[in-house]
Amino acid sequence: MRDDNCIFCKIANGEIPSKTIYEDEEFRAILDLGPAAKGHALILPKDHYANLFELPDETAASVMKLAKTLGARMKEKLKADGFNLVQNNGECAGQTVFHFHLHLIPRYTDDGQKIGWKPGAPSQDELEEIRRQIAD
Numbered sequence: 001m002r003d004d005n006c007i008f009c010k011i012a013n014g015e016i017p018s019k020t021i022y023e024d025e026e027f028r029a030i031l032d033l034g035p036a037a038k039g040h041a042l043i044l045p046k047d048h049y050a051n052l053f054e055l056p057d058e059t060a061a062s063v064m065k066l067a068k069t070l071g072a073r074m075k076e077k078l079k080a081d082g083f084n085l086v087q088n089n090g091e092c093a094g095q096t097v098f099h100f101h102l103h104l105i106p107r108y109t110d111d112g113q114k115i116g117w118k119p120g121a122p123s124q125d126e127l128e129e130i131r132r133q134i135a136d
């Protein structure tokens, strides 16, 4: 499953060179060209899925397992103090490349980065209404 117009299809399948830190039959992990911190990497499936919701369940499970393995390796080798996993779906959520990818971001004390959000302040009633919308 490939999309000929997708840059991450080309990178994942080796048609465009990349700084590859890991490769197997299903995935390639590469260094991000615009890193949030030293070692920021992306796990790309070799098959084209636009986002999390297109990803088969088995691939979703495998990608998280690989994130754990690579994250542990990066933490050790790069002496990272912490780690963020980031995965954007949809333009409004910050997705810019529409081929599923999981960001692996090693973090360092005082690295000056901010990966987060402005916390809201919903009432208990608002939280309950939202809970109901999702759960029921």
Ligand code: 5GP
Residues within 6 Å of the ligand: 007, 018, 019, 030, 031, 032, 033, 034, 035, 042, 087, 088, 094, 095, 096, 097, 098
């Ligand atoms: P998104 O915003 O879609 O979650 O993340 C896209 C990421 O891909 C960005 O962090 C961006 O720096 C990275 N990126 C975009 N194009 C390329 C590329 O051609 N090569 C590599 N290695 N990273 C890329």
Ligand code: ZN
Residues within 6 Å of the ligand: 002, 003, 006, 007, 008, 009, 010, 047, 048, 049, 098, 099
């Ligand atoms: Zn693709």
